[in-house]
Amino acid sequence: MTKKYSTKAQNKIKKVMHEYKTGKLKSGRSGQKVKSRKQAIAIGISEARKKGLKAPKTKGRKRSYKK
Numbered sequence: 001m002t003k004k005y006s007t008k009a010q011n012k013i014k015k016v017m018h019e020y021k022t023g024k025l026k027s028g029r030s031g032q033k034v035k036s037r038k039q040a041i042a043i044g045i046s047e048a049r050k051k052g053l054k055a056p057k058t059k060g061r062k063r064s065y066k067k
Contacts (some may be wrong), residue, residue, distance in 0.1 A: 003054075004055075004056050005048075005053075005054060005055055005056070006053050006054035006055075008048075008051075008053050009045075009048040009053040009054055009055045010043055010049070011054065012047055012048040013041065013044035013045060013048065014044075015044075015045055016040060016041075016044035016047065017040055017041070018046065019040075020034055020037070020040035025040055026039070027043070027044065028043075
């Protein structure tokens with residue numbers, strides 16, 4: 001079984017979660033304080049991906065087709 005995250009990616013997420021817990025993490029576009037834990041994790045993963053670290057890709061949306 002392969003690892004999902006590299007150690008540097010894990011450290012990046014750890015730093016983002018520390019910012020979230022201390023109340024200093026802000027969202028990118030609006031600049032508002034992040035209130036949900038899931039959003040904080042998503043920010044950490046996306047920042048790790050932007051640096052080129054090993055992090056899982058986003059899952060595609062499921063589309064329903066009507067006939």
